[in-house]
Amino acid sequence: MERADPNTMEEIRFCIASNAGLSPPEWVLQARVKQRMAALGLTEISAYADRVGNSSELDQLVALLRVGETSFFRHRAQLESLQTSVLPTFHKHGEPVRVWSAGCASGEEAYTLAMILDKGLARNQKYHVLGSDISPSSLEVASAGIYSLNKQELPSEFHRYFVPVRESSTDQSAIHPDIRDQVHFDIHNLADDKFPASFDLIFCRNVLIYFTPAAKKRVVEKLVASLKPGGYLFLGYSESLRGVKGLKAEGAQGARVYRRATPQSQQPSVAPRQKPAPIASTPGQPANAPSHQPASTPSTQRLRLSGEYNDGKRMAIELRSVISLDCPTIEVLLDEASYLGSEAAEEMQRALAANANIVFIASRSGHLRFLRRHGLLTSAEDKR
Numbered sequence: 001m002e003r004a005d006p007n008t009m010e011e012i013r014f015c016i017a018s019n020a021g022l023s024p025p026e027w028v029l030q031a032r033v034k035q036r037m038a039a040l041g042l043t044e045i046s047a048y049a050d051r052v053g054n055s056s057e058l059d060q061l062v063a064l065l066r067v068g069e070t071s072f073f074r075h076r077a078q079l080e081s082l083q084t085s086v087l088p089t090f091h092k093h094g095e096p097v098r099v100w101s102a103g104c105a106s107g108e109e110a111y112t113l114a115m116i117l118d119k120g121l122a123r124n125q126k127y128h129v130l131g132s133d134i135s136p137s138s139l140e141v142a143s144a145g146i147y148s149l150n151k152q153e154l155p156s157e158f159h160r161y162f163v164p165v166r167e168s169s170t171d172q173s174a175i176h177p178d179i180r181d182q183v184h185f186d187i188h189n190l191a192d193d194k195f196p197a198s199f200d201l202i203f204c205r206n207v208l209i210y211f212t213p214a215a216k217k218r219v220v221e222k223l224v225a226s227l228k229p230g231g232y233l234f235l236g237y238s239e240s241l242r243g244v245k246g247l248k249a250e251g252a253q254g255a256r257v258y259r260r261a262t263p264q265s266q267q268p269s270v271a272p273r274q275k276p277a278p279i280a281s282t283p284g285q286p287a288n289a290p291s292h293q294p295a296s297t298p299s300t301q302r303l304r305l306s307g308e309y310n311d312g313k314r315m316a317i318e319l320r321s322v323i324s325l326d327c328p329t330i331e332v333l334l335d336e337a338s339y340l341g342s343e344a345a346e347e348m349q350r351a352l353a354a355n356a357n358i359v360f361i362a363s364r365s366g367h368l369r370f371l372r373r374h375g376l377l378t379s380a381e382d383k384r
């Protein structure tokens with residue numbers, strides 16, 4: 001494919017956002033468009049954009065964008081946090097622990113969770129895992145529970161949950177029946193209104209990255225409503241929660257887990273905690289030079305960015321100064337930034353995933369478009 005003309009890619013992006021509510025990361029969109037162009041024998045992106053206007057090609061592209069890349073024991077840091085911080089809270093649970101892997105693709109995530117629960121919970125503690133996805137063909141693979149594995153890639157203490165498939169000429173393994181019996185699969189579209197309820201734990205990873213910010217917010221609110229009070233929600237690394245009430249973030253960056261507030265934890269706190277103002281950057285000054293910007297109110301901290309952000313490095317350094325602040329609103333002001341590149345956007349997404357109180361603020365139309373394109377706007381800004 002020729003280097004994609006940004007305007008043509010924007011047309012394609014607009015088409016999939018308005019018709020399917022999807023907002024994939026730039027590299028995913030580029031890769032899928034390239035794949036479709038090769039299948040159609042097209043070399044001009046503009047010719048492909050014309051085809052996307054026709055509904056059958058749009059359906060093909062949307063289906064490809066929803067393709068489920070997945071694996072067993074994906075994102076180990078999160079799974080470790082599940083084992084060390086969450087499972088102990090399920091001891092003496094009484095009722096079966098209810099878990100949902102939403103957007104489970106071919107089932108690896110749902111089975112991984114079942115194995116971790118089986119190993120980590122008390123012997124007589126029951127659990128059930130629901131795996132759901134929009135794709136019937138993925139769910140067929142999930143239900144069969146047979147995989148070609150590289151066991152080297154699995155933690156050795158979990159090898160016992162796989163059994164070799166004897167009649168298979170290839171090297172395939174089946175999920176152990178003890179685990180298989182605790183997991184069931186069902187078709188479910190996260191864009192639907194009806195969600196299953198009363199879960200202790202929900203994993204919805206690497207699914208929301210494809211949704212527009214408004215659709216993402218709706219899904220997250222419904223996921224939260226599907227949790228029991230005190231229940232846990234895990235999202236993918238680059239998926240952040242913002243503007244969702246009744247959720248508390250716990251754990252370090254990369255292993256972040258959100259917890260639905262219990263009625264007790266929703267009581268107003270006695271006194272708001274005061275925090276030092278974050279480092280603000282000014283042109284010509286090293287990003288981490290300590291130049292303080294007074295907070296507009298004790299509950300708001302501000303970081304003013306200026307100059308060029310071509311790659312992620314500078315953005316990462318600057319955002320580091322606010323990522324760990326415990327303050328209800330952290331405003332990152334962008335209007336003085338002269339350029340914002342896509343790698344900078346990735347760092348901004350990471351910062352949001354780490355601290356849901358960060359709000360990126362811009363009034364310049366180019367910057368607003370940038371924020372919207374990368375899913376970095378709050379819902380209020382999104383309406384502008």
Ligand SMILES: C[S@@+](CC[C@H](N)C(=O)[O-])C[C@H]1O[C@@H](n2cnc3c(N)ncnc32)[C@H](O)[C@@H]1O
Pocket residue numbers: 066067068069070071074102103104105106109132133134135138188189190191204205206207210
């Ligand atoms: C990249 S996979 C993620 C699989 C797994 N959660 C993981 O992190 O390994 C994304 C999955 O989301 C599913 N998906 C996309 N849109 C969906 C929707 N609206 N409702 C339910 N599932 C959806 C896709 O079919 C795909 O299987």
